[in-house]
Amino acid sequence: MAIPKSSRGVVSEWLFTADHKKIGLMYIVYSLLFLVIMGIEAILMRIQLAHPHASFMSPQAFNRLFTLHGTTGVFFVAMPILFGFGNYLVPLMIGARDMAFPRLNAFSFWMTAFGGFVLYASFFAGGSFLQGGSAPDVGWFAYAPLTSTTYSPGHSTDYWTLSILLAGVGSVGGAVNFIATILCMRCPGMTLGRMPLLAWMNLVMGGLVLVTISPLTAAQIMLMVDRYMSGHFFDTAAGGSVVMWMHFFWIFGHPEVYVLIIPCFAFVSEIVPVFSRKAMFGYPAMVAASVGIGFVSLGVWAHHMYTVGMPSYGNAFFVLTTMIVGVPTGIKIFNWLATMWGGKIRFATPMLFCTGFLFQFLIAGLTGIMLATAPFDWQLSNSYFVVAHFHYVIVGGILFTIFAAFYYWFPKMTGRMLNETLGKWHFWIMVIGFHLTFDFMHIPGLLGMPRRVYTYEPGRGWETWNLLSSIGVVFQAAAVLIFVYNMIQSYFKGAPAGNDPWDAWTLEWATTSPPPDYNFAAIPEVRSRRPLWDIKHPEDPDWKYE
């Protein structure tokens, strides 16, 4: 049944929408809200750790902060923001009018959103608010038996469990939608071999989410059974296994890193060619590497568990698989560099963030290979070295590319350009802050500082490095403030973007900025990987060569 479009209020226009672009933007705004909250939690923790024997907060509050910081960052910032960009961009880039299941798409967003709200409702539940209420305090991977009712009475752990269960339903719904949309709704002529790399990588991400959220959900349900129905899944004394929790969690947890980084690879793969004025180098290799990473990443989870005491062949297997996953990742880095090689590079803000990513992600990969080596990991497991490595991936890799994506696609989403000068300030201050915080964070880890300590003794050589790390957070906070100001200011007063401000080559730039409800008046037809190049250069189209 079709009815004419009627005018609606702003609330119903947005809250009840089934339009992929509006849902994508809601994901993004929701994630930015939680990004700010997560950042505030990080600032509070770094104030506490700036000096030894600090008493800025209680140990209990510190435990709650690092638990919420990690959980928020993974489940309510990184995942939804990437789902948001994917939602907005995938249908546009493949020439579709919407996602395959628009209502499921809306449902997925709301499940994710309510999951985050449940997590933070814990702050206001029971106890004193300033002490963190009943906020969970078991860390973002919530190892057993800390989560049992013996060590975690009350409901704090339940908030964590339920919020992730709810968000997990949203993630699975989103993944189903991505896969169905990409496989079934491409415009005429867009074969898999011509599909934008962003669509390819969201396809891989969707597959990974489907496979990995299931064990996490199963583990959460088992934990609920243990806590509410006297189950013994993770109760070693009663025949259960705490190590089983670790396996279930990390079967989700490590591929989750790839769930987050693969869409970021997609951003880089779209931005670098446009700002190098060259087609992507090695498109088939990039696709193969993405799919390869997707498969291999499912077999590396126990490199988080070397210190559990696995048999040596178990250790050897996970060392090997983790080393292997570095190969397709290396292929990608070579291909991005080869794309830049000989190109006419424009260092606009999106490209600056991508360049920062290339360097920082390489370092993150190298420390990852170090930690993948079992004997090295035995020395540094649960140390600040691991925290530094992880944040190099999450901030230096993922957050930097998300910023790049904002600068690149904000004009399409709003019709306004972000301010370039503010963008460059944002980039350079962020780079300084990032390296101050996370370069120096490796050193106390090497010197033996364990993660998740709320304070430490002086005289162990950790003080200076911790102080520098905390100072770096000030720079990062300033950079994010500039970014937020830039977004707000540009949204209202930014220069008009036009339809195609970067002279790009993919289909989202073939429609207005912002796009109309229907995306394209008529479904486009493509003949190459760069359909806009073909339109702009009819005398020399790509399809002659593909």
Add this chain to the structure above:
Amino acid sequence: MTAQHQSNPAMHSAPEHVALPAPTAWPAVLALGLTLMAAGLLSTNIVSVVGIALSLVAGVGWARQVLPHDRHEMVAVSAAPVQIATPHRKVTRMAAVQAAPHRARLPLEIYPISAGIKGGLAGGVAMAVLAMFYGIVSHGSIWYPINLLGAIVYEHIDVSTAQVEAFHIELLLVATVLHLATSVLVGLLYGAILPMLARRPILLGGVFAPLVWTGFLHSILDIVDPILNQRIDWWWFLASQIGFGIVAGLVVVRQVRIPTWQYPLAARAGVETPGMMDEENNHS
């Protein structure tokens, strides 16, 4: 600076209206209902009951949105064509695709894959002979080096020397598989790398590489596996590595080379390459 202006050809066949999914509150209501169902576990059963009720209502409402047919709304299509423009001058493609082949950085000829496999197998035989010779000279047993190799997959090798010198069928099988696989893989690597080593490939591949590899292993094995490290005679280890390298290298270089496709990689990828070529119209 020239500018290319095109309107999107697809716009020519645009319809006047497009049917899009109608907005609906039911997905949000269902999500809220499920959340309240769960939140009842943290508060009171009443919250769960409200959640169940909301979920049921939302489920029915959603079903009515899509059954028997999806509810759509008609959106009018803008008549204005979307302009697609580029301020960039045109860029020609690599002329090398049509011109005479030009070698950039790739070798003119390479060995076929089979050369690497043959070299690896031959080197593997040489290494095995040297290792067994060492076993006879040092321990009076060819099984000593074989058992050491096979034992690297086992957790505990803290056994007596007599046991290491004895025959063990499972260690022989493991060592054979490991030795064959590694020999073939390293042989393939030799086949790929040797054409790149323009000067003295046998010296580089047969002596320098084994020296580096042995030095690397020597520096870490005491950490990775100290018990195994105690049983290794590093001079013999180095000799067997060199034996492998020289024999594998000699076999590989005796194979017939095949020419590579000489177009630069950028040309083969079919990309425009500003900076490496003249651009059309000589515009700056």
